[in-house]
Each structure stands twice: as C-alpha cells, then as structure tokens.
Amino acid sequence: MKKSEKKPAKRTWNTVAIVGVGMIGGSIGLALRKRKLAKSVIGIGRSRASLLKAKKCGAVDTTTTDLARGVHSAELTIVCTPVEQIAGHIREVAAACPKDALITDAGSTKRAIVEAVNGTLPEGVRFIGSHPLAGSEKTGPENARADLFTDRVVVITPVKGNTVTDAKTIAGFWKSLGARVLGMSPAVHDLAVAATSHVPHVIASALAASTDQEDLALVAGGWLDTTRIAAGDPELWRQILLDNRENTLKALAHFQRTLDELRAAIEQQNGVRLNELLLQGKQRRDAALT
Amino acid sequence: MKKSEKKPAKRTWNTVAIVGVGMIGGSIGLALRKRKLAKSVIGIGRSRASLLKAKKCGAVDTTTTDLARGVHSAELTIVCTPVEQIAGHIREVAAACPKDALITDAGSTKRAIVEAVNGTLPEGVRFIGSHPLAGSEKTGPENARADLFTDRVVVITPVKGNTVTDAKTIAGFWKSLGARVLGMSPAVHDLAVAATSHVPHVIASALAASTDQEDLALVAGGWLDTTRIAAGDPELWRQILLDNRENTLKALAHFQRTLDELRAAIEQQNGVRLNELLLQGKQRRDAALT
Numbered sequence: 001m002k003k004s005e006k007k008p009a010k011r012t013w014n015t016v017a018i019v020g021v022g023m024i025g026g027s028i029g030l031a032l033r034k035r036k037l038a039k040s041v042i043g044i045g046r047s048r049a050s051l052l053k054a055k056k057c058g059a060v061d062t063t064t065t066d067l068a069r070g071v072h073s074a075e076l077t078i079v080c081t082p083v084e085q086i087a088g089h090i091r092e093v094a095a096a097c098p099k100d101a102l103i104t105d106a107g108s109t110k111r112a113i114v115e116a117v118n119g120t121l122p123e124g125v126r127f128i129g130s131h132p133l134a135g136s137e138k139t140g141p142e143n144a145r146a147d148l149f150t151d152r153v154v155v156i157t158p159v160k161g162n163t164v165t166d167a168k169t170i171a172g173f174w175k176s177l178g179a180r181v182l183g184m185s186p187a188v189h190d191l192a193v194a195a196t197s198h199v200p201h202v203i204a205s206a207l208a209a210s211t212d213q214e215d216l217a218l219v220a221g222g223w224l225d226t227t228r229i230a231a232g233d234p235e236l237w238r239q240i241l242l243d244n245r246e247n248t249l250k251a252l253a254h255f256q257r258t259l260d261e262l263r264a265a266i267e268q269q270n271g272v273r274l275n276e277l278l279l280q281g282k283q284r285r286d287a288a289l290t
Numbered sequence: 291m292k293k294s295e296k297k298p299a300k301r302t303w304n305t306v307a308i309v310g311v312g313m314i315g316g317s318i319g320l321a322l323r324k325r326k327l328a329k330s331v332i333g334i335g336r337s338r339a340s341l342l343k344a345k346k347c348g349a350v351d352t353t354t355t356d357l358a359r360g361v362h363s364a365e366l367t368i369v370c371t372p373v374e375q376i377a378g379h380i381r382e383v384a385a386a387c388p389k390d391a392l393i394t395d396a397g398s399t400k401r402a403i404v405e406a407v408n409g410t411l412p413e414g415v416r417f418i419g420s421h422p423l424a425g426s427e428k429t430g431p432e433n434a435r436a437d438l439f440t441d442r443v444v445v446i447t448p449v450k451g452n453t454v455t456d457a458k459t460i461a462g463f464w465k466s467l468g469a470r471v472l473g474m475s476p477a478v479h480d481l482a483v484a485a486t487s488h489v490p491h492v493i494a495s496a497l498a499a500s501t502d503q504e505d506l507a508l509v510a511g512g513w514l515d516t517t518r519i520a521a522g523d524p525e526l527w528r529q530i531l532l533d534n535r536e537n538t539l540k541a542l543a544h545f546q547r548t549l550d551e552l553r554a555a556i557e558q559q560n561g562v563r564l565n566e567l568l569l570q571g572k573q574r575r576d577a578a579l580t
Contacts, residue, residue: 133508133510134510134511135510135511135512136511152510153507153508153510155508182507182508189508192504192505192508193508195500195501195502195505196501196505196506196508196509196510196512196513197508197510197512197513199497200497200512200513200516200517201512202549202552202553202556203493203497203516203549204512204516204571204575205552205567205568205570205571205572206545206548206549206552206567206571207489207490207493207545207548207571208570208571208572208574208575208578209548209567209570209571209574210485210544210545210547210548210549211485211486211574211578212485213574213577214482215482215485215486216486216574216577216578217443217472218423218443218445218472218479218482218483218486218487219486219578220423220424220425220442220443220486220487221424221425221426221519222425222486222487222490222491222494222518222519223486223487223490223578224578224579225515225516225518225519226490226493226494226515226516226518226519227490227571227574227575227578228512228515228516228575229511229512229515229516230568230571230572230574230575231572231575231576232572233572234565234568234569234571234572235565237568238561238564238565238568241556241564242556242559242561242564245556245557245559248556249553249556249557252553252556254500255496255497255500257500258496258497258499258500259492259493259496259500262492262495262496263492263539263542266492266531266532266535266538266539266542267535267539269532269535271528271532274528274531274532275524275525275528277495277496277499278495278520278524278527278528279524280495280498280499281494281495281496281497281498281499281517281520281524282495282498282520282521282522282523282524284498284499284501284503284506284517284520285494285498285517285518285520285521286521287503287506288498288501288506288509288513288514288517
C-alpha cells in the first residue's frame with residue numbers, strides 16, 4: 001500500500017464517458033463539470049428516466065442508452081455499474097472506444113474484475129481498476145454530489161501490464177476530483193475492504209434485521225448510526241459480498257472472535273476484561289480519525 | 291409501552307439540582323436555563339474543574355461539591371452520574387433534599403436502580419426513573435447542548451407506589467426540554483434497550499477492536515458510522531453492560547442467529563437467501579425512520 005505522488009499535472013479531457021449514472025457516476029459527472037475538467041461528459045445507461053434525471057441535475061452534458069455510440073470518442077470511460085456487470089461493460093467499452101482510450105471503474109471489489117478483463121482488451125485500450133471509498137446507502141443520480149470525492153480515498157489497482165504513465169493518469173483523474181489516491185494490488189485491496197466495508201455491512205444488516213419491530217420506538221443515534229449502511233441496495237450488496245466471499249468470511253471470523261471475547265466477558269461478569277476490550281475498540285476507533 | 295399524554299402544563303421550578311454535570315447533566319442545565327424553566331440550577335459534582343467548565347458554558351447557575359448542601363432546597367434533582375453510582379446518589383439526595391422533593395435520573399438502565407431505591411427513601415421524597423435516549427460517544431460538559439433533548443425520546447419508568455401526578459410531573463419536565471416521553475416498566479425498558487443500544491455498542495466495539503491497524507487507511511463512512519459508539523467511555527459502558535447483563539446476552543444471541551444466517555448464505559453462495567436477509571435488514575432500518 002503506497003501513497004501515489006502528489007501534485008500531478010491536472011489534466012483536462014475532451015470527452016469523458018460514464019457508464020451507469022447513479023450516485024457515484026453522477027457525482028463523477030458533477031465534479032468533472034463543476035471543475036471544468038472535460039469539454040463533454042456523456043452519460044450512458046439503460047434507463048431513459050435515470051439518464052434524464054442525471055442530465056437534469058447537471059451530472060452530464062449528453063446521454064445515450066447506446067453504449068457503443070456513447071464511448072465512441074471518449075478518451076476516458078468510467079464504468080460505474082453494479083459489480084457483476086463491470087467486467088462485461090469494460091469489454092463492451094473497449095470494443096467501441098478510440099484505440100488509445102483509457103478505461104477505469106468504480107467497483108467495490110477489484111480482483112475478479114481485473115482478472116476477468118486482463119489480457120482480453122483490444123490492442124491500445126487500457127484498463128486500470130479504481131474504487132472510490134465514497135459509497136453510501138443512497139443511490140441514484142438524485143443523490144449525486146459534486147464534492148463527493150473531496151478528501152475521500154480512491155484506491156487504484158494497476159497491475160503487471162499497466163504502465164506507470166497510465167497509473168499516473170488515472171491517479172491524476174481522481175485527484176483532480178479532490179480525492180486522495182492509494183495504489184495497491186487488487187488482492188490487497190479486496191482483503192482490506194472485506195474488513196473495513198464488507199463485514200461492517202454484514203454486521204449492520206444483521207443488527208437491523210434482528211431488531212424487533214416493537215423495539216424501533218426506542219432506537220436512537222447509536223442504533224441508527226450502527227445500522228445506517230443496512231439501508232443500502234440489497235442487490236448491489238449481494239453482488240459485492242459474493243464477489244469478495246472468501247475475504248469477507250475470513251474478516252467475519254476475525255470479528256466473531258472479538259465478539260465472542262466480549263460476550264464471554266459479559267457472561268462471566270469479568271469487568272476487567274470487558275473494560276480492556278471496550279478500550280481496545282475505542283482506541284482503534286479513535287485512531288481511525290487521526 | 292404507551293405514549294404519555296400531550297401538552298401538560300409547562301411547569302417552572304425554583305431550584306433544580308443536577309448531580310453529575312457531564313454531557314447529559316450539562317445539557318439538562320443548558321436547556322433549563324435557555325428555556326427559563328428554573329430560577330436556579332445547581333450543579334453538583336466531585337471535580338471542581340468539571341464544575342467550573344459546566345458553569346463557564348452556562349449549564350448551571352451555581353456549583354458545589356457538597357451534595358447535601360446542593361440539594362438542600364431543590365424541588366427536583368436529576369442524578370446524571372454513571373449507572374453504578376446512581377442508586378447511592380439518589381439515596382444521598384433523598385436524605386438531604388426537601389421533604390416533598392422529586393428525584394429522577396438519566397441512567398441507561400432502570401431495573402436495578404429502581405429496585406435498589408424502592409422503599410428506601412424517606413417519607414415524602416419520591417423517585418421516578420428516567421432514561422433520555424440522547425447519549426453519544428462524547429462526554430463532559432464541554433459537549434453539552436441546550437437542544438440535546440429536542441425531539442428525542444425520554445423513557446420514564448414509574449412503578450407501583452408512584453402517583454400519576456408525579457409521573458406527569460416528570461414527563462412534563464422532559465417535555466419542557468423538548469423531548470417526547472414514553473412510559474414503561476423498568477423491566478420492559480431494560481429488555482428493549484439491550485437490543486437497541488447495548489448490543490449495538492458491543493457490536494461496534496467488536497468491529498472496531500477487530501479491525502487491523504493497517505486497514506484503517508481504507509475506512510470510510512460505513513466503518514466510521516458503524517463503529518462510532520465504540521468511541522464511548524469504556525468505564526461507563528462496562529457498567530451498563532454488566533448492569534443489563536442478562537438482557538444484553540439474550541439480545542446478543544438474537545443478533546448472532548441472524549449473523550449466522552447471513553454468514554451461511556455467503557458461505558453457501560446462496561444469493562437468493564442473502565438477498566432476502568439484506569432486504570430484511572434494509573426494511574427494518576427504513577422502518578426506524580418512519
């Protein structure tokens with residue numbers, strides 16, 4: 001895990017295409033347009049209603065449901081569709097975009113996508129995976145925000161076969177939207193986000209699902225924050241959790257061991273041990289903010 | 291669980307004493323003073339430094355480290371100390387306050403406190419338990435806010451021996467600070483908050499404690515929200531979890547069953563079941579906001 005270099009040249013683009021103009025794709029479009037980083041931003045999607053929303057909120061200049069036509073002159077395309085569809089969309093983009101174009105994505109998992117795409121793209125077209133850590137339980141272009149990436153981390157996962165120049169270009173793209181960029185391998189990425197994103201989602205869902213309806217009158221800030229991400233789209237999260245299945249199970253086992261220790265301390269009325277474990281949690285939480 | 295009646299007479303007080311002027315106690319003082327509900331608010335605590343902070347931020351009119359002197363002329367005293375100390379402090383207050391005074395508290399658990407106090411107070415002095423669901427990971431009078439109780443739920447737990455008039459007075463007190471008041475038995479309260487507050491705390495702590503230091507660079511909104519309450523004071527939470535031990539273990543077992551189902555669905559790559567469980571979590575989370 002290493003930080004990319006700072007202050008790359010802030011590049012502007014003639015045409016950027018965004019496949020899937022939801023919350024993330026829409027925010028990329030808004031940020032590009034607000035920061036005047038592209039002459040033209042093209043939104044590509046299946047639903048005309050959703051594309052219309054994206055256009056209305058200023059996320060894109062033009063829209064089309066025809067992917068091939070949409071990416072035809074795009075120097076850069078960002079695929080922002082659900083995880084299961086990303087590899088397929090990258091291949092579709094690669095088949096129709098200019099020969100020297102760059103492609104990236106915004107998927108929450110990276111290993112399977114990079115492996116599926118690696119070595120399958122037409123000569124000249126290059127893909128480097130990205131994951132902006134800026135998701136939320138909200139979906140749709142109506143929740144897009146031009147400042148979504150400001151000071152947020154975006155992981156990029158260049159692999160053997162990618163050039164340093166291309167990695168710098170993709171890193172520079174995200175930085176130009178205000179993000180901090182970290183480079184790491186797809187495998188390291190997937191292992192880390194299992195612990196920091198996918199297990200939290202499983203836990204939040206379990207907590208929300210296991211809370212009895214009649215107790216909801218007594219939920220307050222604690223429960224609401226702990227379960228916030230459980231409001232996310234089940235279909236998107238099913239895809240993420242199954243894509244990153246092994247890492248998620250591993251991280252879940254790790255969580256389970258700590259939970260078992262906490263439960264044992266409560267069961268045995270072991271105040272000293274309970275205090276230790278709660279303090280360990282507090283210190284890790286506090287450390288995340290520094 | 292029933293909602294108390296709306297629109298009680300908004301009573302003002304001559305003297306209100308607050309034992310323990312931390313985040314909750316300080317917020318009560320700020321709200322009383324801002325809303326001009328008491329002629330005098332007395333802050334009582336052990337630490338002169340903390341009392342000074344409370345006075346500086348406008349939470350109290352006067353302060354003292356002498357509990358007996360502080361409650362001497364208080365018509366109402368609110369005990370806002372850590373759970374383990376509340377029953378003892380209530381008895382100390384009762385021994386020194388006016389003969390017809392009312393006492394309440396702000397403890398996160400109710401059964402043990404109410405049982406410990408029941409039948410032990412001097413004739414004329416009455417206690418009714420309260421729990422404002424307005425806690426946070428923050429502590430100290432410096433985090434007190436005059437609007438902390440606005441639209442928040444406060445549970446009051448009147449029991450056999452309490453009069454309807456006193457219950458209405460205590461309910462009216464919290465409503466005058468902007469809160470919504472629910473009345474229930476101490477046992478029902480403790481069972482419900484085990485699920486909505488104490489188990490979320492255990493889970494948040496386990497998640498924070500089990501996240502590796504080197505993965506913290508990749509935490510984003512999801513992890514941060516899910517673990518927020520783990521930043522709370524370990525000492526306070528040890529007391530709460532051990533006080534409400536049996537209910538917390540019961541609610542934790544309930545959570546564990548749902549978590550096991552989620553893990554099994556991931557393990558078995560059962561997308562249909564995984565979707566169902568995620569949807570169940572989403573629906574329960576969404577329902578909490580309506």
